[in-house]
Amino acid sequence: MFYDADALQIIGNWKWGEPLTIKQGFLETKGQDSLVLGIETSCDETAASVVRGGREVLSNIIASQVDLHRLYGGVVPEIASRKHIELIMPVIDLALKEAGASLQNIDAIAVTYGPGLVGALLVGLSAAKAMALALECPLVGINHIEGHIYANFLEYPELEPPLVCLTVSGGHTDLLYIDTFGHYDILGRTRDDAAGEAFDKIARVLGLNYPGGPEIARLARSGDPKAIDFPRGLIQADTYDFSFSGLKTAAINYVHNMEQRGEDLPIADIAASLQAAIVDVLVTKTVAAAKAYGVQTVLLSGGVAANEALRRELSAVANALGMRVYYPSPVLCTDNAAMIACAGYYRYRRGERSPWDLNAAPNLRLGEV
Ligand code: KG4
Ligand code: ZN
DSSP: OOSOHHHHHHTTTOOTTSOOOOOHHHHOOOOTTOEEEEEEOSSSEEEEEEEETTTEEEEEEEEEOHHHHHTTTSOOHHHHHHHHHHHHHHHHHHHHHHHTOOGGGOOEEEEEEESSOHHHHHHHHHHHHHHHHHHTOOEEEEEHHHHHHHHHHHHOTTOOSSEEEEEEOSSOEEEEEEEETTEEEEEEEBSSSOHHHHHHHHHHHTTOOSSHHHHHHHHHTTSOTTSSOOOOTTSSSSSSOBOOHHHHHHHHHHHHHHHHTTOOOOHHHHHHHHHHHHHHHHHHHHHHHHHHTTOSEEEEESGGGGOHHHHHHHHHHHHHTTOEEEOOOHHHHSSOSHHHHHHHHHHHHTTOOOOTTOOOOTTOOTTOO
């Protein structure tokens, strides 16, 4: 026996293996001011947040493990899982405390169940399930990428489909057409590295710290974006897909050649040229998609959406065509639980509930259940 049947009986009169009788509390949907507890542990941030009415962020606690993983030059999955286990309950406690709420006040629990690192996802998901079961409170599983998109709705509740959204993070580069809330047409995605991954991998070759994106953005400010003509993968191709592996190889070769010749690396120029190449491709494809779909509103989301050059360039090109561009504040671009609570609120209000056997889905894609 791996479980204590008596203990389980106390929580909801349920015995292992028996179908669970769902009580009324699990199905009830409270009003517009519902409090949703969001939980996010898909990668190296342990995060919890309480959001009221889908837009009022009462707390947004993010315990970052970045300093720990920096020692290894990237995220070590096993270390991430262990750290999440240590941090998950203190982070949730703090989120509740800062929101002035107790678990009993929470109307629904929203949790990321994919995509991400399986061991990391399981920590947040197990905590969420245990609390939802004990509190007889609805559980709503959220796709991490959908969470990133909803960071925009947190800050701009007036946003309405149709929209084109570019989601760019360490693991994803997806160009989406959103015709109604919760429905996503994937127009294009990366065929190899994600945009954030390209930033991080090239930064590593340059000897910069993890995560590389913010480091490259910082150095790029004093560099010349035209100094090196790095390749812009698939920019002319008749597709909304992306490819960053050619850029990565070109940057690595450039650095190795200079090192072999014993020359000093023009780090700021490399950073600026690299950022320009990535931004150029992202902006060109996103604006082309918005034009083709006759969309006036363009969203940016995901960690790379914190990049100032991307925000500036996309706004400039799209505004010139009469389109409006929205992006979340930097703290809501990178991983956080407020965006998960926000996405959870809308799904909860639509009556969606996740089953108790909801499992971590490391390769979950948008639109999949
Ligand atoms: O969304 P996120 O926090 O985690 C994932 O879901 O992957 O994104 C992290 C990624 C990293 O690759 C990081 O280098 C990149 O976002 N990033 C940036 C910037 N801030 C974070 N990339 C470019 N410029 C930035 N300012
Ligand atoms: Zn993310």
